[in-house]
Amino acid sequence: SGALPAHPGEPPHNPGEVAAPPGEVASQAGTVATPLGTLFSCACRDVLGWGFSEGRLEIFHGAGEWLGLRLPHGAAPQVVARLQAVTRGCEAQELALPRGAGGRRGFRVDPSGVVTAVTRFSFAETAGLRPGT
Structure with missing residues (x-):
């Protein structure tokens, strides 16, 4: 089992965020651990x-929960490459979608946050939203 060991140095900036040096994501389970135990x-x-940017990685999991990690300079690409190799997930995109006629958003999601349907010709479809994403 691989792990992302959390760095006990600087405090996190946001709730749910921990500081972590580069680590490994195992093919069966992703783990963030500190000297005090598993986070x-x-x-x-x-x-x-x-979602990632230099020095920051957010992992979305389960029924829409997330974990934010602060990473050392240059570490995000190698962690993302490992996530791509061992998960069915993908890079998250933030979309600002206006509501269509009748106040509808033009898509449906299941309880785990996966898009199950997209209305043809809706703002959601035009923006590139597809079922299964």
Whole structure:
């Protein structure tokens, strides 16, 4: 089992965020551990996606929960590459979608946050939203 060991140095900036040096994501479970114990663990199959920028990685999992990690300079690409290799998740995109006629958003999601249907010719479809994402 691989792990992302959390760095006990600087405090996190946001709730749910921990500081972590580069680590490994195992093919069965992703884990964030500190010298005091495990902070986070989930099956790789439960990883929905991630968002990253230099020094920051957010992992979305389960029924829409997330974990934010602060990473050392240059570490995000290698962690993202491992997530791509061992999960069915993908990079998250933030979309600002206006409501269509009748106040509808033009898409439906299941309880785990996965898009199940997109209305043809809706703002959601035009923006690139597709079922299964």
